[in-house]
Amino acid sequence: MAKIEKVSPLAPASFPDIPSIKGVNFSTASAGVKYQGRSDVMLAVLDPGTEIAGVFTSSSTRSFAVIDCEEKIHLKDSSSGAAIVVNSGNANAFTGYRGKVSVETITSMAAEVLNIPRSRVFSSSTGVIGEELPHNLIIDALGKMVADKTKQDIFEAAKAIMTTDTYPKGSVRKVLTDQGEITIAGIAKGSGMIAPNMATMLVYLFTDASVKKDALQSYLSEINERTFNSISVDGDTSTSDTVLMAATGKSGIRIEKNDENFSQGLASLMTDLAHQVVKDGEGASKFIEINIVNARNKTDAKTHAKSIANSPLVKTAIAGEDPNWGRIVMAIGKSGAQAERDKIKIFFGDILVAEKGWVAPNYSEELGAQYMKNTTIKISVDLGLGEANTTFWTCDFTNDYISINADYRS
Numbered sequence: 211m212a213k214i215e216k217v218s219p220l221a222p223a224s225f226p227d228i229p230s231i232k233g234v235n236f237s238t239a240s241a242g243v244k245y246q247g248r249s250d251v252m253l254a255v256l257d258p259g260t261e262i263a264g265v266f267t268s269s270s271t272r273s274f275a276v277i278d279c280e281e282k283i284h285l286k287d288s289s290s291g292a293a294i295v296v297n298s299g300n301a302n303a304f305t306g307y308r309g310k311v312s313v314e315t316i317t318s319m320a321a322e323v324l325n326i327p328r329s330r331v332f333s334s335s336t337g338v339i340g341e342e343l344p345h346n347l348i349i350d351a352l353g354k355m356v357a358d359k360t361k362q363d364i365f366e367a368a369k370a371i372m373t374t375d376t377y378p379k380g381s382v383r384k385v386l387t388d389q390g391e392i393t394i395a396g397i398a399k400g401s402g403m404i405a406p407n408m409a410t411m412l413v414y415l416f417t418d419a420s421v422k423k424d425a426l427q428s429y430l431s432e433i434n435e436r437t438f439n440s441i442s443v444d445g446d447t448s449t450s451d452t453v454l455m456a457a458t459g460k461s462g463i464r465i466e467k468n469d470e471n472f473s474q475g476l477a478s479l480m481t482d483l484a485h486q487v488v489k490d491g492e493g494a495s496k497f498i499e500i501n502i503v504n505a506r507n508k509t510d511a512k513t514h515a516k517s518i519a520n521s522p523l524v525k526t527a528i529a530g531e532d533p534n535w536g537r538i539v540m541a542i543g544k545s546g547a548q549a550e551r552d553k554i555k556i557f558f559g560d561i562l563v564a565e566k567g568w569v570a571p572n573y574s575e576e577l578g579a580q581y582m583k584n585t586t587i588k589i590s591v592d593l594g595l596g597e598a599n600t601t602f603w604t605c606d607f608t609n610d611y612i613s614i615n616a617d618y619r620s
Contacts, residue, residue, distance in 0.1 A: 217376045220489035220497050220585065220605075228364050228382040228395045231416045233257035233458025236362045238370040239351035243344060244299025244337055249370040251351045254414065255324060256292040260458045262332065263427040265434050267451035273303035274310045275333045276452060278317065282329050286423065292330040293320050294414060294454060295352065296371050298399070302335035302343040303449035312345040319349045323356045334412050334452050336399060337373055364416075368397040371412055374614055375399050375490055381482040385419075385475035389463040392419040392472070394479050400443075400487035411487055413438065413453040415479070420459030425467045429476055430455050437480040440512075442604045443491035444611070445520035488603045493610025496528050498603065501590040505598040510547035514591065515602035517545035522607055528587055529606035533578025535563045538589060553594035558587070 234256055238249040256262075264283045266276050295316055302309050313333055321328040335343060368378035379398040384391055400411025421429070434453060457465075465472045489497050500518050505511035518524055518541040527534040538556050542549050552567040558581045562570040581587075 218490045218494055220494055221377045222486065225365050225368070225378055225380050226382050228380055229393060230363070231393060231395055231458065232418045232460035233260060234416050234456065236364060236367040237355040237358065238362055238366045239355050241297065241347040241351040243297050243347055249366065250298045251348055251355070252294075252296045252367045252370040253320070253352065253355050254294040254367065254416075254456075256294070256456050257458055257460065258291045259288055260292050260456050261288050261421060261423045261426050262292060262454060262456050263423065263430045264332075264452065264454045265431055266453075267447060267449065269447055269449050269451070271304055271449050273301060273335060273450050274305075274313045275302060275335050276450060278313050279332050279334070279452060279454070282332060285329055288423065290330055291324060291326045292332070292456070293324055293326065294332045294334070294456075295320050295348070296334045296336070296412065296414075297343070297348055298371050298373050299337040300335055300341055300343045301337045301339045301448075301450050303339045305340065305342055308342050312343040315345050316348055316352070319352055323353060332454055334450060336371065336412055336448075336450050339449055364395060364397055367414075368399075371397070371399040373399065374492055377490060379483060379486040379490065381479045381486070383475040383479045385471050387463055387465070387469070387471055390461070392417060392461045392463050392465070394419075394475055396479055396483055398483040398487055400490070411438070411448065411451055413483060415453070415455040415476075417455070417457050418459070418461035418463075419457055419472065420462070420464045421457040425465070426455060426457050428467060429473060433473070433477045433480050436601075437477065437484040440515075440600070440602050441484045441488050442516065442519045442602070443488060443494070444607075485603060488605050491605035491611075492614045493608040493612075494605035495585070495608055496606040497586045498525075498528060498605060499586070499588045500602045500604065501588065501599070502602075503590065503592050503599045504596055505593045505600070506548050506596040508598045508600060510593075510595075511598045511600040512602070513547035514542055514545045514549070514593070515600055517541045517547075518589065518591070519602050519604035525604070525607040528582065529608045531579065531582040533558060533563075533575065533582050535578065538591065539564070542591060548595060549593055550595065555592040555594070557590040557592075558582070559584075
């Protein structure tokens with residue numbers, strides 16, 4: 211198994227101070243699913259009346275945990291309590307009928323010990339694909355977690371869902387409304403196998419606001435597209451990608467559709483978590499922002515951005531601090547989206563690198579090389595074809611990425 215020995219150099223200085231969200235209680239346990247000496251099961255218990263929304267991977271080989279969540283997320287009755295159960299170390303994906311049995315057993319056990327319907331228990335698994343999940347270990351852990359009654363904070367929950375992550379990821383926002391203040395908090399795991407495809411890793415978001423289910427789903431789906439669906443680590447999409455959001459309503463403050471303050475607060479939090487996932491990309495040493503402007507349409511803009519972000523040649527050049535702008539040209543040309551050579555302008559930060567089908571007259575290799583020493587790299591491409599823009603985030607490829615993934619199962 212890959213041994214993670216150092217924290218990403220792009221990690222935040224510390225985990226944020228996240229207050230308790232009324233209506234949410236966390237527990238964790240060390241079940242020994244794969245890892246020893248650390249927590250690997252997280253349980254979030256949600257009060258009756260909690261509304262839940264979700265977005266999921268569209269992978270055709272998605273796990274049964276994802277399929278089970280997809281089936282439950284559309285159910286309207288929120289009168290009973292709910293729960294989210296997550297294990298790390300084993301993805302329970304591509305495990306045939308055994309995977310289905312594991313999900314049904316885990317969710318049934320959680321429903322029984324919490325006295326809630328199984329339709330209100332959502333589960334996720336993350337880790338190695340194609341290995342049978344020892345769900346008996348999780349069942350034993352669930353019984354102890356519920357019986358213990360010890361409530362833990364969200365920091366412990368964030369640690370329990372980590373795999374090759376080098377740090378726990380959390381974020382919080384306070385949002386002032388006309389009725390008062392509400393809190394939105396979230397945790398994420400994600401380090402590799404990250405590419406946009408209807409969510410990109412495991413993310414759990416919680417708010418004490420009261421939000422109707424349809425409105426909550428609308429907020430989550432729309433903001434997901436420009437946050438978690440706008441990042442990539444390696445261009446691969448997991449079988450387990452899940453984003454769940456729970457609104458407990460315990461603040462007594464109702465949020466309706468099109469609430470600008472709530473939307474901005476949620477978008478800020480989701481962007482922060484998306485950036486943290488990229489900054490913890492396996493072996494990452496550079497955080498890369500790609501801006502595409504003046505594309506023909508939004509689809510073209512995102513296609514060009516993804517082509518640049520997922521190019522191994524671009525990512526390795528940045529890792530080596532090589533200002534090889536020709537690889538940006540290559541990525542634009544191969545994307546399949548519309549581009550016209552002589553209209554393209556390429557920038558590193560504020561430095562105009564290329565325009566009019568040639569290197570910019572005031573650009574020098576020394577300028578580019580100096581810029582590449584930064585830990586945050588901004589690449590902008592002006593296509594000069596329309597008015598559509600997009601922003602996308604990724605990281606570089608280093609030798610550490612190869613080391614981690616070459617040794618992931620052993």
